[in-house]
Amino acid sequence: MPNVISRYVRTPRRQLVAALVTAALVLGLGWYGFSRLTQPENRSCAPGVARPADSDECIGVNGTGHDFGFADLKDVAEAIRAENATLKDDEYVTVAVLLPLSSTDAGMRIKVLHEVQGAYAYQRRANQESNGRRPTIRLxxxxxxxxxxxxxxxxxxLVALADGPERLRAVSGIATSSTEMREAVTALTRAQVAVVGTTITADDIANGPGRKxxxxxxxxxxxNSDEADALAHFGRVDAAKALxxxxxxxxxxxxxxxxxAFAASLKNAPLEPQEFTSAPDSTQEGTTANTFTNITHLICDTRAETVFFAGRHTQLRQFINALGDRGCVDRAFTILTGDEGSYLGADKKLDRKALQHKLTVRYAALAHPDAWKPAPGRTLPRTGGxxxxxxxxxxxxxKAAPKDRPVALADGQAIIAYDAMATAVHAIRQATPxxxxxxSKEDVGTQWPQVKGSLRVExxxxxxCLDNYxxxxxxxxxxxELAQDGTQRFVQMAWPKGKPPTDTCLPPKR
Structure with missing residues (x-):
């Protein structure tokens, strides 16, 4: 019978082999660790896109189908890639859609998706259905x-792309009236890159007389001033009964x-505004729901019938929920607000029962699918669209959407993004000698004063019809109007000047 213990006796030869194996392992793992420390981490997401050192978001510019971690963008991003792949190198210019594509806010994600879908729809038209006009458009x-x-x-x-072989000639999107977007527009326009804002409505992210x-x-x-004027012309609100x-x-x-803008419309209102303070990130709930509960008590103490609301959509939804649960439920109220109201239709946290308690919510939309469609008992305006x-x-x-997933149009985002792309392409082709x-990149932004009259964008x-600014x-x-079932119902067209423009659509001298 063999000595079992002898199997485990470490002879000099075995000790040498074990030492060599151990050394190899230590050296191998050490080299692996050293290379990990000395070689930079690959933070690339796709061509032109990478994760910054302090973030897991994929940041940058891409036209090869990357969806920026937002699965709902996959179909339209792939469609853009396919369209871009058909273009000849010496015939295209590039247009970028600048948006917070990796936002985690539910409302913003819907907005982003619809804007990209609208932009792609016009890219496709510009390249495939414009009688061969050039240049073609890479998105x-x-x-x-x-x-x-x-x-x-x-x-x-983007600034680098404008000076490179990709020939960036316009940036669309710019979908929020925020400080960051104001700074982005400043940087782009200072670099002589033309910008077409889709849903920015702030009066101070604009040019005007004496300032550019x-x-x-x-x-x-x-x-926003135009929205307020249109609401005033539409509603003919009694300021004495407004808050x-x-x-x-x-x-x-x-x-x-x-x-x-609302304060200017309500300069004869008898009461001071009711105030709240939203969280630094207005998409967060914060504690404003508590404040709105108190404000609804105070509203019941007034003679108000109309409430003008100046705030973002998260707080607007909280306010509607609170006012629907007010003590003076026997009294009717109408809430009037700006285009942030367009988010309400998809907001799952909105208490739709509030709308059954003598509460009407209306907002000035940027676009609506029923605005320019004929309907029984309604005559379309002869001018203005x-x-x-x-x-x-x-x-x-x-044509641009998958057959089983049509693009939602009620919030108007796809419509307005399509029009922004149409305006960008119009200027690019007008500027081509x-x-x-x-x-040249410098010439595109100089076209805006000529986009009017017979040169307007339909x-x-x-x-x-753009003014000189x-x-x-x-x-x-x-x-x-936000209907009781949550649908967004077109009520009526309104105009900042009180009536549609003339046939010529030429802005008067200011």
Whole structure:
């Protein structure tokens, strides 16, 4: 019988082999650890996109199908990639859509998706259904991150693209009236990159008489002042029976200019505004729901019948929920607000029962799918927009979407993004000299003063006639009501000037 113990006796030879194996393992693992420490971590997400050192978001610019971690963008991002792949190198220019594509806010994600879908629909039309006009359009998606926190990284990339072989000639999107977006627009326009804002409505992210802080900026949405004027013409509100509820958080250009516009409309109102302060990130719930419970008690103490609300959509929803549960439920109230009301239709936290308690919610929309469609008992305005322009959009958006997943249109975001792309392409092609394949970057933003009269853009949301400062003149503003079932019902078209523009659509001298 063999000596079992002898198997475990470490002879000199075995000791040498064990030492060599151990050394090899230590050296191998050491080299692996050393290489991990000395080689930079690969933080790339896709071509042109990477995770910053302090973030897990994929930030940057891409036109090859990357969805920025947002699965709902996958289909449209892939469609953009496929369209871009068909373009000849010497015939295209690039347009970027600048948005917080990796936002985690539910409302913003829906907005982002619809804007990208609208932009792609017009890219497809520009390339495939514009009688062979040139240059063709390459579309890229540019992500500024949650709360637009990484706007600088992405804007620096865009500026480089404008001077490189990709020939970036316009940036669309700019979907929020925030300080970050104001700074982004400033940086882009100072670099002579043309910008077309989709849903920015703040009066102070605009050019005007005696001031052009953003040379090369155009917008396809009305200002907050125009929204307030349209609401005033529509509602003919008795200021003696009106009250303003406003956010005191500073630095939000949408809120700041909206409350100033509402205050101007209510200068004869007898009571001071009721105030609340939202969280630094207005998409967060914060403690404002408690404040609104108190404000509804005070509203019941007034003679008010109409409440103007100057705040973002999260706080608007909280306020509606609170007012629906008010003590004076026997009294009827109407809430009037700006285009942030368009988020309400998809907000699952909205208490729709509140709308059954003599509470009407109406807002000035940027676009609505029923605004330019004929309906029984309603005559379409003769000027300011057209049934045909909207019908063309419907055809384009249907071709651009998967057959089993049509694009939702009720919030107006796809419509307005389509119009922004149409405006950008119009300026790019107008700026292209005879005999040239594409325009210089400097020339695109100089086209805005000529986008009017017979050179206007026949937008799906209405005529886009720009003044000398790049702002839409007397733009059609649909008044929309949030119905009791949560649908967003078109009520009536309103106009900042009280009536539609003339046939010529030429802004008067200021």
């Amino acid at each position: 890229v998606l540019a992500n500024t991150g949650q709360g637009n926190a990484h706007w600088r990284t992405t804007v620096d990339q 802080p953003f040379p090369g900026l155009a917008r396809v949405s009305p200002t 303003l509820v406003q956010d005191t958080r500073s630095g939000d250009h949408y809120v700041d200019t909206l409350k100033a 057209s049934e045909q322009a909207y019908a063309d959009f419907v055809t384009d958006i249907a 005879d005999g040239s394949a594409y325009p 937008g799906a949301s209405g005529w886009i 790049g702002n839409p003149y007397n733009k059609a503003i649909p008044i929309v």
